[in-house]
Amino acid sequence: MRDSEAKALAFVGSRLVLRETAQGLRLPTLDEVEAAFERERLEVGRVDVRVTLTRRQVHTFCFDDDEPLPAGYRCDGLRVAYHSLADDDFRAAGAARQIIEWRRTTRFCTACASPLVLADAHDALACSSCGRLHFPPISPAVIVLVQRGEQVLLGRSPRFQQGVYSTLAGFVEPGESLEECVHREIFEEVGVRVQRLRYFGSQPHPFPHSLMVGFVADWLEGSIRIDEDEIEDARWFHADDLPVLPHPMSIARALIEDFVRRVG
Ligand SMILES: [Zn+2]
Structure with missing residues (x-):
């Protein structure tokens, strides 16, 4: 039986198609997409991705970058679309995007x-x-909030937007446990030793296919000595005097907000 409320995840290039409504932006339903886009365009764009959304099948389409949009629709990159979407919708969009992009770039055995x-x-x-x-592929990476009393160690990469500082992160290497990765990455990037690792939570990060595994750790010893190939600055910030923080969708932001709540 046809699910009349089935949603559609449609991408134009890497951007997600959103329905403009009086209440704001949201994912379109399959019915809406089928009414708005030409049938042959939909047939060309349909991709078979097994993403489910709260147990509903999601219908997935991918169009070229120059696909014209019908009136009442817009498309945004996922980082922007995050602000318009419910958490489940965003997660499904991220998963679909990750699989579509992998298939697009993985064509030979x-x-x-x-x-x-x-x-x-x-x-x-x-x-x-x-x-x-x-x-x-899924690439595990650790992301770590290092704290020393009411201070938190944040760094910035040259890739960050101006003024933004974030928790430290790095990819897990073959043969390495998550805990070993935390100790190695923190020491390599900022030259300090940490102790008392606590698991915080994890987050799929579809840019392009990471799984971020979050930890909180206490500073043990050492003063900051940055690896200039990786980051351009790192400092201790007091919970009352934080810099510009990373994107609200990020686990880095969740780690920092959790820290502020705990010491506040
Ligand atoms: Zn083969």
Whole structure:
């Protein structure tokens, strides 16, 4: 039976199509998208991604960057769209975007160089020659709030927007535990040792396919000595005197807000 409230995740390039309504922006329903876009465009754009949204099937479309939008629609990058979307919708959009982008850039088997085709399950791709399955990559990274009493250690990368400081983060290396990664990354980036690691939570980060694993740690010893290849500044900030913080959707922001609540 057709689900009349099924939602549509439609991308124009890397941007998400949103419905403009009197109440603001939201994901369009499948019915709305089918009424607004030409049928043949939808057939070309339809992609088979198994993202579900609170147990509803989501219909996924991907158009070229120059696809014209019908009246009443706009499209935003995911970081901007975050402000318009419910958490579940944003998570589904991130998952779909991650899989679509991986498929777009993963076209040949890494073992035998034959073309890949859609596999029967798990959003995987299968080699058309040797049958090897290829799964969407997920790259675990730790992200760590280091605290010393009412102070927090934040750093900034040259890639950040002006004035923004954030918690320290880095990718897990082969053979490394998450805890070992925390100790190594913190020491490499800012030259301090930490203790008493506490797991905070995790967050999929679809830019392009990270899984951020958040920790809180206490400063143990050492003064800040930055790795200038990685970051351009790092400082201790008092909870009452914080710099510009990272995007509200980020686990970094959640870590910092949690710290402020705990010491406030
Ligand atoms: Zn192959």
